[in-house]
Amino acid sequence: MCPLCKKYVAFLADSKKMIRQEIILADAAATEEIGRYLARSLGIGDIITLSGDLGAGKTSLARGLLTEFGFQDEVPSPSFALMIAYEPPEVSVPVAHVDLYRLDNADDIQELGLDEFVFYGALLVEWPERMGTSIDRIWPDRLALHLDILEDNRRRLTWQAPSHWENRWPPLEY
Ligand SMILES: Nc1ncnc2c1ncn2[C@@H]1O[C@H](COP(=O)(O)OP(=O)(O)OP(=O)(O)O)[C@@H](O)[C@H]1O
Numbered sequence: 001m002c003p004l005c006k007k008y009v010a011f012l013a014d015s016k017k018m019i020r021q022e023i024i025l026a027d028a029a030a031t032e033e034i035g036r037y038l039a040r041s042l043g044i045g046d047i048i049t050l051s052g053d054l055g056a057g058k059t060s061l062a063r064g065l066l067t068e069f070g071f072q073d074e075v076p077s078p079s080f081a082l083m084i085a086y087e088p089p090e091v092s093v094p095v096a097h098v099d100l101y102r103l104d105n106a107d108d109i110q111e112l113g114l115d116e117f118v119f120y121g122a123l124l125v126e127w128p129e130r131m132g133t134s135i136d137r138i139w140p141d142r143l144a145l146h147l148d149i150l151e152d153n154r155r156r157l158t159w160q161a162p163s164h165w166e167n168r169w170p171p172l173e174y
């Protein structure tokens with residue numbers, strides 16, 4: 001490709017990224033599809049947090065991600081266990097699906113062993129708000145996704161993406 005064309009294509013890709021700051025999800029299948037999309041580029045050491053009100057669709061997104069990784073059964077919510085670990089051969093990449101809603105004390109998170117898990121797998125964490133402000137110190141490189149419930153019941157997905165997610169998020173095709 002000629003140098004000028006290359007520059008133009010890069011510019012177009014950049015401008016698309018600049019305008020895309022939210023994705024509207026029409027139904028649960030659309031939320032799951034975003035999870036599937038994420039799985040295609042998710043690797044060891046990646047951390048994704050999912051915030052949003054009760055019932056916003058966090059577990060639905062996790063369900064899509066785990067299904068894309070090959071998990072065949074129903075994906076339960078980890079609300080009571082706090083964490084469910086998925087390991088090969090059930091899934092292609094180890095994933096710790098975490099729900100901190102019932103975390104009593106932010107210090108208790110150490111007991112879940114997430115620091116060790118992230119060395120060989122990815123973390124998917126619902127209710128990161130429960131960690132308080134320490135989250136920025138502990139996981140500064142996380143992809144932070146946020147789901148809002150709209151008046152018409154669709155969901156709005158917004159995010160904060162660190163620089164190393166630049167080529168993976170946001171998706172251009174949605
Ligand atoms: N885009 C969407 N539009 C409409 N409904 C949706 C959408 N995404 C998910 N849902 C529905 O929202 C409900 C709650 O979803 P889900 O359990 O994933 O939420 P959650 O955020 O994990 O809740 P909690 O805070 O209790 O963990 C489910 O019935 C799911 O099918």
Ligand SMILES: [Mg+2]
Nearest residue numbers: 058059077126
């Ligand atoms: Mg949930």
